[in-house]
Structures are given as C-alpha cells and as structure tokens.
Amino acid sequence: MRRHIEEVCKDERFEQHRYNILDFSDATDFSPTERDLLINSGVLIAAAFTNHQVLIAAVVTRQNVKEALERFHALGVSPYVAKIFPTIAEARKWIQESGFTAGHHSVA
Secondary structure: OHHHHHHHHHOOOHHHEEEEEEEOOOOOOOOOOHHHHHHHHHHHHHHHOOOOOOEEEEEOOOHHHHHHHHHHHHOOOOOOEEEEEOOHHHHHHHHHHHOOOOOEEEEO
16 A cells, blocks of 8 residues: 555646546555554655545555554555445446546556
8 A cells, every 4th residue: 555655646647636436456465553543644644745636546455454544544644545346346436426527647
C-alpha cells in the first residue's frame, strides 16, 4: 500500500489526479501495524499539499483485509474521501457518480 501511495504521489501528473481504485480483491492477507497505518497517513497528508481532491475506492473481498482498511480509515487523518467496495464495478460507479472522473486516475 505504501509503495503504491508513493508511486502515485511522485507521478508528474499527480496534480491532475482525481481518483484511485485500489484493487485488494486478490489479497489474502493485509495486516499492517498501527505504525504502518500512521506512516501511510503521513504520506497522504503530504500529498494533499499538492492535490487535495482525490477519491479513493478500495475493492476488498476478504474480511481481514477490509478490517485492516477500516482501521486505517478510523484513524481519521487521511485527507481524502475513501470508501470500500466489494467489486470494481461498484467502485467505478461511485467515482462516476461523484463527478471526479475528469483528470488522471490510477487503478492498482
């Protein structure tokens, strides 16, 4: 997760970035420590100085992965609006309905 966040934020097109779909549907285990979650939050907070308008949709099929992402969201420090979905189609629908589809995006 951290590697992906850093790669997206370093991209020269990040200022035009509008949404990100994180596909965790094949993940069998995602068990970050509290420290990992805080570091990821810090990277996102720094990125928000460049672009504060990004939607994040996470696609999750396993309960343990969903719980880890919910712990991340519960920290309440991410500068971005984020939601968890069971399918990519539902994530794309949410983003489409949000009006955030103009500009650069990432699916990882």
